[in-house]
Amino acid sequence: MTTDAIEQALDDSALPSVGAGILALLPEAEKDRLPLLQAACRRRGIALVGAVFPALIEHHQFSGSGAWLLYFDRMPPHFLLPAINAAGDSALARLVSAARGGLEHCPVNTPKPTLFMIFDGMLPNIASILDGLYLELSNRVEYAGVNAGSETFQPMPCLFDESRLVGDGVLALLLPGHMAPVLEHGFQQPEHTMSATSTEGNRIAMIDWRPAFDVYQEIIKAQYGIDLTRENFYEYAVHFPVGILRANGDVVVRIPVALADDGSLFCVGEIPENSMLILLEAPGAGAHGCIAHLAENLRTIHGDLSGAQLLTFYCAGRRMHLGQEAEKELLELRAATEVGEMAGALSLGEIGSTVRWGYPMFHNATLVCTPWKRA
Incomplete structure (x- = not known):
C-alpha cells in the first residue's frame, strides 16, 4: 500500500476514464494507508468504496498486508450511511430510502440485483434492521453482506469512500444479478432446545x-x-x-x-x-459436507466456475475455532470450485440465507461467496 504500488495498480486496471469504480478491501494493519488510495482515486475521478477488515483472504490464505481492489468498468448504484443510529430518521428508514433510490438507477429487464451490505460490526441492531428491510423491499432484491471492523471488537471507523472514513454505519452496493452470493455454515442441529x-x-x-x-x-x-x-x-x-x-x-x-x-x-x-x-458444537474443517455443499450451490446458481475469480468472506469466529485448519478449508473450497483465484476478507458476521430467495438473516461462523465478474 505505497503510493507507487497504488498508482501502478490503477494504471494496470485499464479502467474507463468515465463511470468506473472500485470496491476496496483493506486489512486493519493497512488502515493508516487508506488516504493514499483515496487521493489516487480522487485524482483520477474513480469512484471508491470499501471497508477495513481484520485480515484479507489471498488465494487460500489469510493476509494482513496489501489491499484488494475489485474493479467495476461501470460503478453500480451504491451509498455510504454513517452514524446510522443517530437521532433523527431511523436506521431502517435511511437504508430503505437509499436502497430505493439506488434501484431507480439499476438497468431494467435484467436479473434482480443483490443488495450487498457491509455494516460496521459494532452496530447492535443489524438483525432488526434486516427484518425491517425485508418487510419494506421484499423480493425486489437479493440480500447478502458482511460486517467490517476490528477483530478486537473495539470501535473503529471501518467504512469509506473516496473522501470519508466512518463508523457506526453501512456501505451498500446494488451488485448485478449475475453476482448473487451463496452462504453456508455446516452446523448440524441437536435435539435439545x-x-x-x-x-x-x-x-x-x-x-x-x-x-x-x-x-x-x-x-x-x-x-x-x-x-x-x-x-x-x-x-x-x-x-x-x-x-x-x-x-x-x-x-x-x-x-x-x-x-x-x-x-x-x-x-x-x-x-x-x-x-x-x-x-451447537462448531464443526471441524469441511465437516458435514459444508464446503462441497457450498461449491455445489455456487455451480447451481452460476454454472461452471473453472478458472473464475471467487470473492470469499470467512467469519473471524470460524477461523478462531478452527485455527490453522481454517486455511485448509479455504484450500478445499478452491479445489471444490476449481476457481482460478480467491480473494476476500475475514468478516465479523455475515448476511444472507442458506437457501436461494430466502429471508436475509445475520449469521456468525459462515462463508459467503460469489463469482466476481468485472462489470
Whole structure:
C-alpha cells in the first residue's frame, strides 16, 4: 500500500476514464494507508468504496498486508450511511430510502440485483434492521453482506469512500444479478432446545428463566463433559455457539463473545426474546459436507466456475475455532470450485440465507461467496 504500488495498480486496471469504480478491501494493519488510495482515486475521478477488515483472504490464505481492489468498468448504484443510529430518521428508514433510490438507477429487464451490505460490526441492531428491510423491499432484491471492523471488537471507523472514513454505519452496493452470493455454515442441529426468556439486543440475560451462563454451563457439561467456568469461558465459547432455531428449520449461529458479572452472555448479533435456542458444537474443517455443499450451490446458481475469480468472506469466529485448519478449508473450497483465484476478507458476521430467495438473516461462523465478474 505505497503510493507507487497504488498508482501502478490503477494504471494496470485499464479502467474507463468515465463511470468506473472500485470496491476496496483493506486489512486493519493497512488502515493508516487508506488516504493514499483515496487521493489516487480522487485524482483520477474513480469512484471508491470499501471497508477495513481484520485480515484479507489471498488465494487460500489469510493476509494482513496489501489491499484488494475489485474493479467495476461501470460503478453500480451504491451509498455510504454513517452514524446510522443517530437521532433523527431511523436506521431502517435511511437504508430503505437509499436502497430505493439506488434501484431507480439499476438497468431494467435484467436479473434482480443483490443488495450487498457491509455494516460496521459494532452496530447492535443489524438483525432488526434486516427484518425491517425485508418487510419494506421484499423480493425486489437479493440480500447478502458482511460486517467490517476490528477483530478486537473495539470501535473503529471501518467504512469509506473516496473522501470519508466512518463508523457506526453501512456501505451498500446494488451488485448485478449475475453476482448473487451463496452462504453456508455446516452446523448440524441437536435435539435439545431452550428458550431465551430475557434478552436485550445481543445480550442473553436468562435462558429458561435462569441466568444464561448457568444454563449454558450445564448443557456443555451434560453434552460434552466440559467443566466450563468463568476463567475458561473465552477458551471454549467460540467452539460452542448458540443457534437461533427459525420456523423453517434453519439455524442462525450466534457466537458468545463476553460474559457479564450477572451471568448474561453477549453474542455477535441480536437474539430475539423468547426465541428457541440450541447449543451447537462448531464443526471441524469441511465437516458435514459444508464446503462441497457450498461449491455445489455456487455451480447451481452460476454454472461452471473453472478458472473464475471467487470473492470469499470467512467469519473471524470460524477461523478462531478452527485455527490453522481454517486455511485448509479455504484450500478445499478452491479445489471444490476449481476457481482460478480467491480473494476476500475475514468478516465479523455475515448476511444472507442458506437457501436461494430466502429471508436475509445475520449469521456468525459462515462463508459467503460469489463469482466476481468485472462489470
